[in-house]
Amino acid sequence: MNLKKTSYFSSLAFVGVVLVFAASSGSAQQTMQPKIKASSIQILMVGSNEVTLPLPFQLSLYENMIEQVEKTKKFEHVYRDGDHAAMDAPDLVILHSNVYGFKQGSEEKRQVLTVAGATQIKVHCQFTDKSGKSELEQDVTGNVRFLGGNLRATLDFGKKVAQVVVQNF
Amino acid sequence: MILRRALPILLAAGAVLIGVGPLASPSFAQDQGTSTVPGTKQVIGLAGMKHNATGTLTIANGNLEFTKGKKKADVPATSITEVLTGADTQRTIGGTIGTLTMFAPYGSGRFLSLFRTKIDTFSITYVDTAGGVHGAVFSMPEGTATPAKIALLAQGAKTSVPVEPGPTPPPSAPKPQGRKP
Numbered sequence: 001m002n003l004k005k006t007s008y009f010s011s012l013a014f015v016g017v018v019l020v021f022a023a024s025s026g027s028a029q030q031t032m033q034p035k036i037k038a039s040s041i042q043i044l045m046v047g048s049n050e051v052t053l054p055l056p057f058q059l060s061l062y063e064n065m066i067e068q069v070e071k072t073k074k075f076e077h078v079y080r081d082g083d084h085a086a087m088d089a090p091d092l093v094i095l096h097s098n099v100y101g102f103k104q105g106s107e108e109k110r111q112v113l114t115v116a117g118a119t120q121i122k123v124h125c126q127f128t129d130k131s132g133k134s135e136l137e138q139d140v141t142g143n144v145r146f147l148g149g150n151l152r153a154t155l156d157f158g159k160k161v162a163q164v165v166v167q168n169f
Numbered sequence: 170m171i172l173r174r175a176l177p178i179l180l181a182a183g184a185v186l187i188g189v190g191p192l193a194s195p196s197f198a199q200d201q202g203t204s205t206v207p208g209t210k211q212v213i214g215l216a217g218m219k220h221n222a223t224g225t226l227t228i229a230n231g232n233l234e235f236t237k238g239k240k241k242a243d244v245p246a247t248s249i250t251e252v253l254t255g256a257d258t259q260r261t262i263g264g265t266i267g268t269l270t271m272f273a274p275y276g277s278g279r280f281l282s283l284f285r286t287k288i289d290t291f292s293i294t295y296v297d298t299a300g301g302v303h304g305a306v307f308s309m310p311e312g313t314a315t316p317a318k319i320a321l322l323a324q325g326a327k328t329s330v331p332v333e334p335g336p337t338p339p340p341s342a343p344k345p346q347g348r349k350p
Contacts, residue, residue: 060213063214
């Protein structure tokens with residue numbers, strides 16, 4: 001009986017040690033990743049070469065992205081597409097984004113059926129320097145599954161881009 | 170005596186005015202190149218305005234102006250590079266009350282969400298003084314977006330999709346010019 005208890009506790013302790021080790025190595029990997037240095041960012045208008053994206057969605061993606069990146073306070077300046085002052089900014093990164101997947105759901109279906117009518121926007125985001133050299137590339141998806149209008153997916157996308165910025169800058 | 174004679178005429182005029190009243194759109198005023206649309210929702214994009222703020226959109230004096238209470242946002246029409254309109258629907262009972270109805274018993278909230286109002290969407294892109302591109306999205310009562318677009322174009326805004334003119338009567342057959350032999 002005593003032997004059984006001992007083996008049980010020792011196995012538990014072993015699992016605990018493994019978990020602690022895995023967690024510490026994971027966090028070490030995260031901290032090891034060097035952050036990109038940039039004092040300013042220019043966010044370009046969202047492109048949609050592969051899919052047809054309605055203008056309200058395109059503008060809402062762009063505006064939400066700017067608003068959410070500004071909220072992170074990671075950059076001294078957040079420049080818009082076309083801003084003349086951006087090219088004089090030191091340490092500028094440019095955020096290019098292209099929509100490659102778009103499924104316009106229905107708010108009515110979401111509210112009536114719950115499981116149907118989700119809106120999803122898949123965007124490929126690329127951060128480059130002034131010369132066009134890629135610093136970071138990532139796919140980001142904006143969703144609205146339950147509450148809110150279809151444009152809420154663009155807010156979700158903006159928040160996820162802000163998360164990418166916080167993790168990498 | 171004169172009053173007695175005038176009374177039926179006055180009553181008839183009143184009846185005519187009451188009858189014509191509903192035919193005129195109560196929430197929309199349009200003159201040559203100007204337009205006022207109350208009950209417009211600024212979904213996103215105007216500087217200094219909160220998302221989903223409901224106010225009045227006015228297009229006049231070379232400007233697009235959105236007013237909500239004391240707050241105002243102006244965009245010069247000549248800085249607008251794109252104007253597009255569209256159609257959508259929204260819940261008749263919206264906002265917080267609309268969200269709370271989701272918790273109503275026996276699925277009545279879901280039933281209420283079937284009642285929807287048609288709306289127009291109105292999207293613009295414009296350029297600020299520094300050259301930065303902005304986008305703004307509005308939703309407004311059905312049937313008001315196209316006249317607003319026409320007014321905005323008349324004030325100097327640009328678009329890639331011009332407004333199609335209304336249906337024109339088919340051209341009548343040309344009359345023979347010369348005399349019949």
